[in-house]
Amino acid sequence: DGGITQSPKYLFRKEGQNVTLSCEQNLNHDAMYWYRQDPGQGLRLIYYSQIVNDFQKGDIAEGYSVSREKKESFPLTVTSAQKNPTAFYLCASSRRGYEQYFGPGTRLTVT
């Protein structure tokens, strides 16, 4: 089946540790996106990539890093520099000019 997968669904880390969230798509979409959602809030853009080996910062990129070495994959690393990393992280992908499709999300808890 075509779609977007994110793993794991739940992730727990100790403060000070970097953690990488996985996002894979088999929809042959050029663009991929990472959003963060906090309780009662809308989604805020962290990073996006319109093509392999290229990506742009979103509104809240500080403390995060990404890579786009393959069309299918867009992993997000939450670094220890991110002050409030506990959140729900959603990955999405799209074809040029079309709607974005979202993965199931990863809930990250940092204590």
Place this chain on the structure above:
Amino acid sequence: AQKVTQAQTEISVVEKEDVTLDCVYETRDTTYYLFWYKQPPSGELVFLIRRNSFDEQNEISGRYSWNFQKSTSSFNFTITASQVVDSAVYFCALSEAGGNTPLVFGKGTRLSVIA
């Protein structure tokens, strides 16, 4: 700068009632897209509709309908004869047209349909 406002934070209705979710947007672009997404308790966002700024026709899909009015910068969503399965958070979003551009989301409206 683009902005989407969903003034209704939470709405509760009794099953079979009609309900309208409001969405007001701001953009300087003349060409743009508007979207509605549904987020059920599982968390995954489900795409409902995309509307091009040049197309002001209202759209109906089953119990769902959308009213797009450029004059008031609004893109409202109505659910007719609501059902318990409609309970979710609904997001309105906006993007530039023509490319793979990110979405700007409203803060969402939590709809609770009570049996």
